[in-house]
Amino acid sequence: MKQTELKKIELAVQTILETVGEDIKRPGLKETPARVARMYAEIFASVKQTEFTDYKMFKTDSENDLVIVKEIPFYSMCEHHLLPFWGTVSVGYVPKAGQIIGLSKIARLVDYVAKRPSVQERLTSQIVTELDKILRPGGIAVEVKARHMCMEMRGIQKTGSETVTAAFSGGLKNAVAKSEFQQRLAL
Ligand SMILES: Nc1nc2c(ncn2[C@@H]2O[C@H](COP(=O)(O)OP(=O)(O)OP(=O)(O)O)[C@@H](O)[C@H]2O)c(=O)[nH]1
């Protein structure tokens, strides 16, 4: 993010702090607006990225069934309140013609999708869409489990409730494949 953009966030944070009645000159808050600006640059790093390109494909000569990467941790920000929602993403895919993806790249893709304001349902389907572009025409299954700070520390204040979302594409859309994915996640 450019210095001018960081400065804009800094001023906005200053305004918020002043408006809620804080003394922005007190030592504990002196650096806070600049710190928050750097933090937003980090946690919203994907907003200005238009494409996920950081992946590698490999060719294997083995026949592989469903490949599952379970419980990749993620942190994102709810677009309604700008509070964190966080949890895990589990991804399943069926390699086509021996084409597999580097495992760490699935986790990088999760970060790419998470580092922006979002809602859990969209985060879930975006992971499917992005993986589909890379792995097409194999099937994709994604399950996301998350807790939402906007439901816990404010508003309805229900601590510990977990939201589970799922999205599927291609060969993993049919009921048998979906249930195999879900059964294997439960193991
Ligand atoms: N479906 C979905 N809803 C979300 C997500 N994150 C936050 N929300 C909901 O977005 C809704 C926003 O509702 P509003 O009535 O506009 O906002 P609000 O007055 O702050 O609502 P409360 O949270 O009920 O106090 C709330 O019901 C949140 O729980 C998400 O990832 N998915």
Ligand SMILES: [Zn+2]
């Ligand atoms: Zn929210």
